[in-house]
Amino acid sequence: MATLHTISEAEIQDISSSITSRVVTEVVAQLQDRLGELKSTTLDIAVTGESGSGKSSFINAFRGVGDEDPEAAKTGVTETTREAIPYVHPNMPTVRLWDLPGIGTPAFQPKTYLEVVGLYQYDFFIIVASERFRESHVTLAQCIGQAGKKFYFVRNKVDNDLEATVRRRGGEPSAILNQIRDERGAALRRSGVQQPRVFLISCFQPHLFDFPLLHTTLESELEGHKRHVLLLALPNLTSTVLEKKKQALHGSVWRTAMTACLGAMTPVSAASGTVPLLMDTLRSYQQSFGIDTNSLHRLASLTGKSYQELQREVLSTTGQELSQEGVQTMLSQAAVGQQVVANMLENRVPVLGTIASGGISFLASYYTLTSAINDLGEDAARVLSRALKGCDQEQDDVPDPGDFY
Template identity: 45%
Template sequence: MSEGEFKAAVQEGNLKKAALIAQKMMKSFGCFHIAVVGNAGSGKSSFVNAFRGLGDDDEGPAEVGVVETTMQPTPYSHPENPNVFLWDFPGIGTPNFPSAKFELTVACYKYDFFIIITDTHFKDIHASLAQKIREQKKKFYFVCSKVDKDLDAGRRKKIYSEARILQQIRDDCKTHLQRAGVNDPQVFLLSNWQSDKHDFPLLKETLEKVLPYHDTRQKLLNISNQTLQEKKEAMKKTTWKPAILSGGLAAIPLPGLSLVADIAIMVDCMRDYCKDFGLNSESLAALAKQVGKREEDLKAVIKSPLATEITIDLVLTLLSNAAGGGVKYLSFLGKNFIPVLGSLISAHVSFGATMIMLDNFIRDLAEDTQRVLAKALGEEEKKSK
């Protein structure tokens, strides 16, 4: 699979094929191993479960308990990429995993990245772990996994400020690590029981950028964006054909003919354009199945109407507004339409309205396709430019 094949699939509007090629290219790097290390009871196993979107009682989680439950490093697959593994380590410094064994493991095994976890405050042992990891020219993040306990304690005081408490914890963590010789440490404060709060989302986003497939995915998304821009410009050069047909019919002195012709031309063109970009229901269903996501989630990032939503009433309303320069679909979809017909009588207005409407629609489809591909490939939605 190659970048050229990916570009061709995007150009054809075959989003399922584009996603398949992207998936194979993103997995070609091999496996990536993330070691989750820290002292016993620091919440390593619960962190692995929370990161994977599992509760401690769900099927297939890392084992947790009030005593040390992890006897040897155990791998668990990343929630979105089976080639990425999170390794749940035994507590460092325990009889099952003394510091010397950890140092040997870091030096000899193929862990690519480390997350150093504490449940309270970072100590010299955590700084020592960081130094050993750095000696192997590998990278790491620090995670304080139970800030909910500090916040609960703070609520018992007369004056409570969550932001102030979190900042105090962050400053204290960084100060101690810097004193122990760790320069510019990256510290994330979170609760294993609230994976949508505090620094947990930021940790996932930041960690995503160090994974080897991140650069490949970003490069492919850049290619798709360029391809879609080229496709948009090429398609916009063809909108004069239906516009001329519409304008020509408007000049024929038969009552209602222009309006009927405009509707038919626009409905057909817009539905065909949806299919050309791969934004019809059949294509989106196939894409969703390919990437293992819900079709509804892919459709949620689409801002223009889908082919099934392009109706006579929608076209009438959008045509009557197109001459004003711009279209906002959400203000029309799902509402009762009262189209303004007077501005559609003139051949000049009909030609202009058709051109504006189709050009705008093609532009919006290109942006929607880029958003759908980004969502399908696991990238957070970004505003198209």
């Protein structure tokens, strides 16, 4: 007759520990997958138009890169390419702007053109013109729309037209811009484009005219992770963009903090450690707000300000060069209050002490990241104000796209 085996308390603890370890490992894996989805989401933006319309300058301005930058799209050259050329965003490598072959030539055939450049690989199209929109623009837009893709008309070099019109016959700049916009929109509607969206921009003054409005419109019409990556890739032209970036980053803080907390409890993740994970996250925050060294150098080149002048506006600790010791100090300061409680619990009930320590790791990580987002947002606002100081014109935040249209 078989005898029943009595499970000892030690065996129960081993089983409980094993189950807990597996659950923690699975939760960490799921959290890491969600964070990985955000990092790996791609956004492909097609930029097309006639040769000489300023496509390359638009691509550079959208990426916050000067025309003379080594990473810039080449400008001022005769277009001969028959292939789409991708340009990666300097801070968001999963965001790519594609310089498509020029349109408007006698050999241009919209349907063939879209097949050649790979219509369905792009999330939306920017159709650029430097003067009026022609039949080739209209035909291309109609083909893009029939394929279910969104498109936006960009009227480039509007600063030249505005200056010439004011000099020739006077008038208020805002009234002249509205007239240009109305005329271009009416012409496109007469040509068969329903509800055309026309944005008047200057690639050499991206903080003025409709460039910020274009950014806001694109962000509002994307969904999910693609909206998130576009928002973080946008140049900091207005306080509205900065505030939206803060909101987007706050939305994923708890996942990062929980991954750091639970990861420290699993043998595989513990090897990488909480501090390196937080350092990588804080560096990505710096890039999103455009206050890392490379971003500040690019902004200085674009605005004519010195790097040192812009860098002096970065006052927060998390905006400076990060080190493991510095991040560890931030975590320690955030956890100092809860650590007393954890020590008391660990002395009396070791299991509760372990749980409390995990809670401290989460709270300390969460507080550190949340504070960093707020501080870096304030740094970015000061940098933006300094970068635009002394401009001939400064533009307030753009209105909601719904009001505009």
